[in-house]
Amino acid sequence: MAEKITIGELHLSGCTGCLVTLADTYEGLFKLLDDYADLVYALTLVDVRHVPEMDVCLVEGSCCLDDKISVEELKEARAKSKVLVAYGGCAAYGNITRFCRGGQWNQPGQEAFVPISEVVDVDLYIPSCPPCPQEVRNVAVMAYLLLRGNDEQKKLATAYLTPLMQLAQRGNEACGCDLMYDVINQGLCMGCGTCAGTCPVRAVTMEYGKPNVNRDLCIKCGACYAQCPRSWFNFDVMNNYEGIMDAIKGAMQ
Amino acid sequence: MDVLGNYKSAISARSTDKDILKKAQDGGIITTLFAYALEEGIIDGAIVAGPGNEPWKPEPMVVTTKAELLAAAGTRYTISPNVSLIKEATRSYGLDRVGIVGTPCQIQAIRKAQLYPIGMRDVDDKIALALGIFCMENLSYQALEAMVEDHCNQKMESVVKMDIGKGKFTVYTERGAVSQMPLKLIHKYVQPGCNVCLDYVANLADISSGSVGSPDGWSTVFARSTKGNAVWDGAIAAGCFETKPIDQVKPGLDLVTKLATEKITKNQKNVDARKTIGLKADGTPKGLRNPYESP
Numbered sequence: 225m226a227e228k229i230t231i232g233e234l235h236l237s238g239c240t241g242c243l244v245t246l247a248d249t250y251e252g253l254f255k256l257l258d259d260y261a262d263l264v265y266a267l268t269l270v271d272v273r274h275v276p277e278m279d280v281c282l283v284e285g286s287c288c289l290d291d292k293i294s295v296e297e298l299k300e301a302r303a304k305s306k307v308l309v310a311y312g313g314c315a316a317y318g319n320i321t322r323f324c325r326g327g328q329w330n331q332p333g334q335e336a337f338v339p340i341s342e343v344v345d346v347d348l349y350i351p352s353c354p355p356c357p358q359e360v361r362n363v364a365v366m367a368y369l370l371l372r373g374n375d376e377q378k379k380l381a382t383a384y385l386t387p388l389m390q391l392a393q394r395g396n397e398a399c400g401c402d403l404m405y406d407v408i409n410q411g412l413c414m415g416c417g418t419c420a421g422t423c424p425v426r427a428v429t430m431e432y433g434k435p436n437v438n439r440d441l442c443i444k445c446g447a448c449y450a451q452c453p454r455s456w457f458n459f460d461v462m463n464n465y466e467g468i469m470d471a472i473k474g475a476m477q
Numbered sequence: 478m479d480v481l482g483n484y485k486s487a488i489s490a491r492s493t494d495k496d497i498l499k500k501a502q503d504g505g506i507i508t509t510l511f512a513y514a515l516e517e518g519i520i521d522g523a524i525v526a527g528p529g530n531e532p533w534k535p536e537p538m539v540v541t542t543k544a545e546l547l548a549a550a551g552t553r554y555t556i557s558p559n560v561s562l563i564k565e566a567t568r569s570y571g572l573d574r575v576g577i578v579g580t581p582c583q584i585q586a587i588r589k590a591q592l593y594p595i596g597m598r599d600v601d602d603k604i605a606l607a608l609g610i611f612c613m614e615n616l617s618y619q620a621l622e623a624m625v626e627d628h629c630n631q632k633m634e635s636v637v638k639m640d641i642g643k644g645k646f647t648v649y650t651e652r653g654a655v656s657q658m659p660l661k662l663i664h665k666y667v668q669p670g671c672n673v674c675l676d677y678v679a680n681l682a683d684i685s686s687g688s689v690g691s692p693d694g695w696s697t698v699f700a701r702s703t704k705g706n707a708v709w710d711g712a713i714a715a716g717c718f719e720t721k722p723i724d725q726v727k728p729g730l731d732l733v734t735k736l737a738t739e740k741i742t743k744n745q746k747n748v749d750a751r752k753t754i755g756l757k758a759d760g761t762p763k764g765l766r767n768p769y770e771s772p
Contacts, residue, residue, distance in 0.1 A: 352596040359594050387593070390771040410766050414615065414670030416579070416586040417537065417558025421565065422596035430537075432618050433556030433668075447596030449772070453586040454670065456772040463483075465588045465681060466702055469601070 226372040229279040231364065232265030233311070234301045236294050237321055237337055238285025241354035242312035243267060246282075248357040255476050256361065260368040280367050281305035282350075282360075286314045286321040287343050289336040295343060302344040307367060310346045310392065311360075313353035313445030315339065317398035320353070320443045339396035349391040351398065351446030353424050363388070365475050380468070387456045391446075398446030400427055400437030402455075408434060412454040419448035480737035481730075482680025484699040485706045489691040489726045490718040500550040502640070504696030506686040506718075507578050507608050508550045512543045513712045514576055520605045523576035524566055525549040526557035532633040533625075534618050537562045539570050552610075554639055554646075555621045556668070560586045564596075567603045574605035580612040581676035581685075588681045606708060609679020611687025611697075611733075613641075613740055620666035629656035642688065672747045673768070677737035684709055690733040691726055697733060 233243055243266065247253055257263060261280075265272050281301045288294045302308050313319030318339045326335025340346060350359055363385070370381035400423070407413045415433035422428075427441035428448055435448075449455050461468065481487075492498050492505030494512070501508055507525075514520040527538030527549040535557035540546050559579050566575045577587060584607055591601040616624070625633055629648050638649040645657045679685035683705030690697035700709035712718060723730055748767065755763030 350595070356594045356596060356598045358598070358601050362592070362594075384592075387772055394772055406766060411669035412673060412766070412768060414580075414582045414668060414674065415556035415558050416583045417561025418586045418590065420558065420561040421563050422590075424596060430558040430561050433558060434617075445596075450595045451590060451593070451597065453582065453589050454673075454768045456770075457585060457589065457768050459675075459769065461592065462585065462588050462681065465592055468592060473602075 228259070229261050229368050229371050230264045230277075231261045231280045231282065231367075232263070232270075232276065232278040232301070232305070233267065234265070234275065234281055234283045234297060235267040236283060236285035236298065236315070236340070237288045237291075238312060238314045240267070240284070242282070242284035242314075243269075245312075245354045245357050245360060249361050252357070252361055252476055256364055260475075261364055275300045275304055277304045279305065279371055280307045280309060280364075282309045282311035283315045283340050283346075284311050286318050286337040287340050288334050289338060289343075290334040298340055298343050306371070307347045308344065309348045309350060309363070310340055311350050312355045313351055313398070313443065313447070316341075316346075316349045316351050316391075317396055317444055317446045319445045322444050341392065341396045346392045348385060348388045349446070349450070350388065351391070351450045352422075353443060353445035353447065361476070362472060365472055380471075383458065383461050384468070387458055390456070391450060397444075398449060399444050400435075400439060400442040400448055402446075402449035403428070403435045403437060403452070406449065407452055407454050414454070416453060418451050418453060422447045422451040480741050481678055481699070481734060482676075482685075482701065484701045486700045486709070487723045487730060488698050488700075489695050489721045489723050490686075490698050491695045491720075493716060493719055496547060497550060498694075500547055502550075502552040503688040503694060504686070504691065504698075504718075505550070506684075506696045506698055507610065508546050509717050510606070510608060510684065510708065510712055511540075511546055511576050511578070513715060513717050514606050514708060515541065515543065515546075517711065517715075518574075519708060519711075520574045520576035521572040522566060522570060523578065523606075524559050524562045525578055526553055526559065531618070533621065533636065533639070539566050539572070552639070554641065555616050555618045559583055560590070563587065563590065563600055563604070564598070567600055573603055575603050576606040576608070577604065578608045578610065579679070579682075580615065581609060581679040581681075582612075582670075582674055584609045584679045584682045584685075585676065606704070607681075607683050609682025609685035611678050611685065611689055612674075613677065613736070614667040614671040614674075616663070616666050617668055620663075620668075623666060624658060624663060628658040628662065631656050672744055673751070674744055675741050675748070675769075677740045678733065687733075689736055690723065690729055695721070695726070697723065697730070
């Protein structure tokens with residue numbers, strides 16, 4: 225067994241749902257921590273007060289520009305991590321904090337919240353609100369293979385992580401409208417219903433075989449578009465779904 | 478990968494269940510496999526295209542009994558967004574082992590949901606049996622209405638069976654009328670998303686099936702994954718199907734390969750054409766988004 229990688233979680237303006245998701249793999253978390261990763265920084269879970277050096281930094285929450293410490297810690301996390309991940313809808317796209325206009329208890333003066341890529345370069349996105357525990361697990365295993373694996377494992381991990389890195393390049397605005405702009409308007413929707421099944425707030429329904437978004441319900445988490453098989457579909461990874469799923473399952477036993 | 482995808486066996490088959498055959502589109506493969514899987518406890522329930530609130534409009538539905546399966550049997554030539562229920566099936570319905578039937582694109586969506594479960598919490602290990610159906614293209618409900626009511630001149634509610642085969646779309650009515658239209662006329666009704674699809678026989682399903690390649694009343698079946706192969710072998714051993722070796726039936730795998738190649742070649746051209754559809758200021762081509770390259 226190769227040396228473990230180090231993972232940290234930087235908590236900015238989020239609800240802690242992303243952090244809870246880390247633990248929602250139940251015994252999977254212990255396996256990850258036993259064999260693949262040391263958790264070196266995280267609210268509540270790790271008794272470390274200052275952002276340390278780490279391989280992978282998961283950033284939860286958007287960045288409040290009115291809070292100097294948030295901006296400084298985010299920059300420090302960027303400087304001290306090899307891979308910086310926007311972990312969850314808020315960090316990636318602003319999510320529910322996109323609707324903040326200040327005046328809220330107990331920090332009425334804080335009203336400017338931005339996706340973290342407005343402040344630092346981000347390598348990889350894990351969208352959705354909350355993120356899915358199994359996706360965090362998959363990314364953690366793939367990050368381990370990328371940083372510690374043999375050539376073949378590195379190749380697989382690179383292929384797996386590439387679309388999530390491309391998502392980070394695509395931008396920091398997400399909305400159910402993406403289903404219109406980037407799928408239906410582009411002539412790519414075939415009505416599978418994935419978006420409706422994915423939406424954490426049930427803002428998407430299928431009407432006559434196409435998604436219909438209730439924009440008042442949409443929280444801008446980015447899950448629908450990222451999960452859509454027509455946002456990306458990388459055959460090099462998908463055609464090997466059986467092998468990859470077996471490998472992840474094996475790694476977690 | 479070959480146009481027919483990876484498979485462990487290909488065979489021509491027909492259900493031995495008379496009740497299912499009466500309702501089935503062809504060989505009753507999907508309905509029979511789900512009935513067998515329910516019986517054996519391989520799945521707790523299945524997501525299928527059940528009856529909707531308009532004639533011939535399917536509604537995705539979680540079924541847990543053979544009677545419900547029978548009510549959903551047969552092909553509706555329009556979109557049933559079955560994937561919309563996969564998280565719901567594991568939560569509201571509490572299923573631990575979900576069966577799902579889908580077109581090739583829907584099976585792709587399921588595999589993506591398993592490999593990249595971004596908003597699909599606790600779904601990845603609960604997909605117990607993903608059955609794929611061959612698919613050339615699909616139509617909106619309104620397009621199907623136009624074909625049945627305008628082209629074939631029959632009322633949707635009076636139609637008892639629709640079928641595609643031998644270059645024709647055929648509707649059979651309750652009073653015994655048979656109306657047809659040539660398939661080449663339906664191209665303008667095909668939903669645009671189908672024109673970039675690079676899968677004909679549900680390459681990523683556990684088991685996939687369709688009428689093409691087998692004689693009337695029979696279906697061609699590919700057992701693909703390790704799991705799919707085990708289920709297929711079990712169903713055969715349980716006497717669920719009559720089978721014939723695929724190389725001894727007409728028209729056989731050659732026709733499946735021919736149609737798969739035609740579809741994929743045509744659609745790959747569409748995918749490529751999208752890359753140069755427009756024009757930049759410097760005179761070079763401007764492209765549309767390509768889901769096979771990046772999000």
